[in-house]
Amino acid sequence: VYHRWTPIIMILFLFLSDTLVPVITVELxxxxxxxxxxxxxxxxxxxxxxxxxxxxxxxxxxxxxxxxxxxxxxxxxxxxxxxxxxxxxxxxxxxxxxxxxxxxxxxxxxxxxxxxxxxxxxxxSDYSVVQSTVSDPVHPGDSVTLQCSVLSDSESDTCPRNHSVYWFRAGSDESHPNIIYTDGNNECEKRSDTVKSCVYHFSVDISSSDAGTYYCAVATCGQILFGNGTKLDIDADI
CATH class of the missing domain: 2.60.40.10 (Immunoglobulins)
Structure with a gap:
């Protein structure tokens, strides 16, 4: 029986295991x-x-x-x-x-x-996942929006646009990432004649315990792809 939490369990298993088949994503x-x-x-x-x-x-x-x-x-x-x-x-x-x-x-x-x-x-080679960076430290009380872009070859994109997107946070003091489940807001745009971009956003109201690296994971077309991570540094001195 397929349960809505099944993809999350699968993604966490892929994220933590070092024995699964490696995946390489390459541009055409x-x-x-x-x-x-x-x-x-x-x-x-x-x-x-x-x-x-x-x-x-x-x-x-x-x-x-x-x-x-x-x-x-x-x-x-x-x-x-x-x-x-x-x-x-x-x-x-x-x-x-x-x-x-x-x-x-x-x-x-x-x-x-x-x-x-x-x-x-x-x-x-059909899909790649790119995350935005946050270069400056943020402060408690700030609201930060993280961005996860799914790039696909528009000529061979036969899968639904609504990918399943999940977010993880790996704190510096934690051995395993915490799962943050979100449907996310998304918009798709055609970046060129051959590349389409679907952009997903995740907003975080910052507290002092929210420092860490945030990863998005995208389940689409029978495969699970991970972003490269977005690091958030929290500056508690205001």
């Missing part, structure tokens, strides 16, 4: 690099494979890399756009120029006798 036409850390330098002896998996699709082999040999690319993936480099126990796969079809999960897989290693990174 920009390069991106995925890194695979192997157990040891000889782990590649029987071959390392890089795979791509789009949502709802099967794994597709990108290339196979063996020790002291050139990488072997599959026909669907060009060696001019996908570049692999290997140094000791680290393998990097770079997409030279991303397109919207590159969105998906990228896996590296290695097996050497009874050892097996598998890791993945999720790539998204």
């Amino acid at each position: 036409h920009e390069p991106v690099t995925f890194t695979c850390v192997l157990a040891d330098e000889d782990f590649i002896r029987n071959g390392l494979q890089w795979y791509k998996q789009s949502v709802g699709d099967n794994l597709k082999l990108i290339l196979t890399l063996r020790k002291n040999a050139n990488p072997v690319y599959e026909p669907e993936f060009s060696g001019s756009r996908f570049i692999v480099k290997h140094d000791k126990n680290i393998s990097n796969l770079t997409i030279v120029r991303t397109i919207k079809e590159d969105k998906g999960m990228y896996h590296c897989a290695v097996r050497n006798w009874d050892k097996f290693s598998w890791s993945g990174t999720y790539l998204t």
